[in-house]
Amino acid sequence: MASATPSGLRARQDGRYHPRDGCRRPGEGAAFVRYHHPGDHHHPHTHNHASLAPARSRSLRHEKHDKVEVDEIIQSEQVSIAGINERKLTWVQAAALLLTEYVVLAILAFPYSFQLLGYAGATITSVLIAASTWYTSLILWRFCMRHPEVRDIADAAQVVCGGRRIGWWLAFIGLALNNWCIMGLHTVAGATAIQTIRGGKEVTLVWAIGLTLIMWFFSNLRDFSSMSKVGMLASSTMFVCVLIVLCGHGVQPHPTGWTPGLVITHSVWAPKGTTFVQGMNALLNIVYTYIGHALIPSFVGDMERPQDFPKALAISMVAEVLLFTVTGAVVYHYTGFELTTAPAYGSLIAKYGKVAAGFTLPTICIVGILYSLVTSRAIYFQIFKEGSPHRSSHTLIGWLSWIGIVFGGWVISFIIGEAVPFFSDLLSLISSLFDSWFGYILWAIAYFQMTKGRRTAGAIATAETVLNVLILITGFFFFTAGTYASVQSIIDSYNKGAVKTPSFTLARSGTRTLATTAIRFHTPLTETCSSSHFFDAVHKGTIPSFRLLGPDGVLVKDAEEEWVQRAKGEDGEKLKRMLEVMTMLPILDQILYSSQRQGRISFYMTGYGEEGTVVGSAAAWENDDEVFAQYREVGVLIWRDYPLSSLMAQVFSTASDIATKGRQMPVHYGSRDHHFHTISSPLGTQLPQAAGAAYALKRTPGRENSESSEMFAMDEADEDVAAVASVLGGPLVYVVRNNGYGLTTRRLCDAEAN
Known part of the structure; x- marks a missing residue:
């Protein structure tokens, strides 16, 4: 029995399928397109098949076919005429690309999540989010195996939407905005790192322009195989940076910002007084660091043997869980609630911090190049369809088009990074709007499509269906709560006069770090007291500093009853406003000093x-x-x-x-x-x-x-x-x-x- 031919593949006389649009050439023999979807539960006689976008109906086509194994000839097809390779990525190279995507500067923002969620809260959250993203990544892989015509996240979204083109456009807008913002963040982060190393001898804009040109030049790589070799350098230098950060905190006497008498405090769960917005930002910082699904269809679609992708994913996920959780916990142990910064090398003394910052530069540049490559390929593949000589040959039109697309992407990224007045919050907002769909919602929907008619066929199938319902709910929660927190953060930034947010926060991806810096209550160099009285001119010793609130924002134990009553009485609003102005000042200083x-x-x-x-x-x-x-x-x-x-x-x-x-x-x-x-x-x-x-x-x-x-x-x-x-x-x-x-x-x- 012959099965349906995907719209993206053309049959050849030798029984292979050449990935071009259209039907068989006249006179070519009939052939079977054979699919096997590891991990899927197949009906013995029927199977739904979706094409990307048929020329007229743009709808799903449903035809019956037998369950058979993967046609490895299809998967190993090399679309290369003059050296531009497609579908030649090995699983080892795919693992290198995943490590490039995940072992990034975002790791150094994990102590911030520990600061606001505590040891147990952050560790449990990290493990649960890692498990859920591992599972949804496997669903995405199974989906790509079922639809080999999918080459990127926009293609996948189009199939999920029943072949409707609106699905492609919505996903592409999310992919482009997300990746361009990350590229812009890498421009700013790289320039700031160089400023840290050189001590501010040049304005940051000079380095931002220089780094953008460097990353644009190397972004003209057109295949993932070459990118994977460069990516190993990025993940290796970032691993060295993490080691320096961990060892540096262990050997230095005290973190940066420590003063005599300051007691470093920790908590098992979220500290008292943590607001919903703060907690959500800390949670989303973990979520968006683990979510990297937007690039996975591009990697799977370019693999020679995509059935080997789970091996690459396993290596990446194990490395992520260990690096993210250990880094967050160890740095938080040394910096505590009072001195935790993002990125984590900010709490290192200069001789360690500058070295760590230097090792981030290769990662910053190379990860920016990777995101440029994925976005540029998505655009390029829409201009030149699969099988076009401009994709497989070194043609003048092909190269001019590619260079123009890459250059345009970096121009947009540079403008976003340097000109948007609330850049960090914008990146957080885009992550909330699209990553929830890319990481959870789309793949729960894809699971329901792939298991139609057999979702409760047994205990395992029923349990997996329930799990995907929970994933769908989780995705919508992150979508709504994350969007709220991001919008509220933008509003707060304007209310506080934060015209520019030059610092890190990271929320994932190459660096999606929502740099949030906690307010530090500095411990005075003198002794403290909670009673107010005058000292005469012959007072001996140091006059103590008057203090009512401790580092945790709670009244100190020996605060006089008078002040407790005043705080609860008519002076309460005045005292509250004093605290608001005092906490606003270091935020203002941070923004303007960085500027x-x-x-x-x-x-x-x-x-x-x-x-x-x-x-x-x-x-x-x-x-x-x-x-x-x-x-x-x-x-x-x-x-x-x-x-x-x-x-x-x-x-x-x-x-x-x-x-x-x-x-x-x-x-x-x-x-x-x-x-x-x-x-x-x-x-x-x-x-x-x-x-x-x-x-x-x-x-x-x-x-x-x-x-x-x-x-x-x-x-x-x-x-x-x-x-x-x-x-x-x-x-x-x-x-x-x-x-x-x-x-x-x-x-x-x-x-x-x-």
Whole structure:
């Protein structure tokens, strides 16, 4: 009995099928197309067969055929005339491509998931997600075996949609957007890694352009066999990077950011206070790191013996589970809730961190090339159908078309990576919209199509059907909850004034990392206390720092009952807003400091660890008190509702800067409406200015009770100015702080140098 011929294969007289569109040539003998689908449960007499897209009906064709073995002649057909090979990938090369796709920078974002889910929560989640994606990958492979005309994820989606072209377009849009965003992320990540290694000697944009050109040049490879050889270099260097990260955390005295007295804390499950959005981001970080199904049909469709794909998949999945889980757990053990960063080499001291960052560069470039290759092939195969001489021969039209497609993809990726104001969140949103379908939903539907009429034919079949129902529900959960979390993150970014998100988060794939950085509550260099009182001038010893909240955001045990009642009473909203402003400041510093290191702004000064001094002082003053501040006191402006849009306009020196129309240096804020006098570059100039302003307020009717306040560090102190202020009098408050630094160098380092 003859079975149906797929629309993508043409019969030949020798009994083989040549993968071209159309029917048998006149005079060619009839032949059998023989299929065997390992793992499928076949009906002994009937079997549904789907073509990609018949020219007219675009619908599924159903014909009967006998269950027989794979025609290996079909699978080993080499469509090569002049050296451009297709369908020649071995299972070892397929394993290399899978490792290239999965052993990537995303591994270094796993400690972030452990930080928010805890040891047990993250480990169990990692194992369960790995098992589910392994199973759905096998369903996808079985589906590709049943439909050898499938060459990429868009083809597979078209078959699942009953041959309707809309399925191809939707899947291709998801594939292209996802891959182009990942390529853009690799451009930004590579440039940032080079900046880390070189210490910011050039603007990041220079390296971003250079890396994009390098990756575009090498993306002109047209076959997966060559790509697999290059891919082994990527996975090998990333493995070395992971070893450096693990060993570095073990041998270094303390992680970056550690201060004396800081206690590293851990949790078995999600820490108290973890929000739904934070938990979902941590969960999706794991999910999207494991989901790589979008590239699997391209690999299977190019294999000489696709029935060997499960061996390649097994090697990849075992490596993933071990590397992802071990890296997350070990780094989290050393960095804890307080100091975990993404990527993980951010918590290494410089001599280890720079080496680790260097080993990520080959991976960043090569994985970007792989995603470019998959996307470009999907477009190229639509322009030139299988069997076209432009696909199999070195023709001028074929190569010009290929180079143009690859170049266009990298241009789009570069623009997305460098210009989109919420790039990380955009990548997360695209992952939520499409990866849930590529990783779970499509393959549950495909399973139901392949097992129609026999889904409950026995206990095993029934159990597998129930499992696929759960997979379908899980996919829709990730689709809805992930989309919500991503959209909410974009909204939060705008509300916080995050015009650009230059840091990592990774959620998978080559690097889909949703770089989320947790708020750190820095431990002061001094002792702490929870009671407030004045100290006289002859107090001996160090004045302790006042603190009510611990690193976990919970009231410290010895907090006075007075403060507990005030937090619950009428002062509660004010205290809550103080905390909100304090937690906003390090986020603002992270974004703008990274922007300065990338060359987007020319100057910036952070205020890490000084949030409490600044915000606490601002909350104690009236909003019409005059403030003379230095670089690190932007918290006063934010407390007084200074618009973040105006703050960004000043830092980026745009015409929207109300005070100076972009003519002032960044961080030199000033606002007449907020009684915040413009910051000047020389240190200490505000000291006499504040004294003079206080004397003027003393002599101004109606403003005698207003205050003039000056905030400065110890290095700026001037005894003569203090004497003048005491003689002239007036409402004046000097806020003096010892932040442990002399302008930009820690005093401890100064002492060691001397």
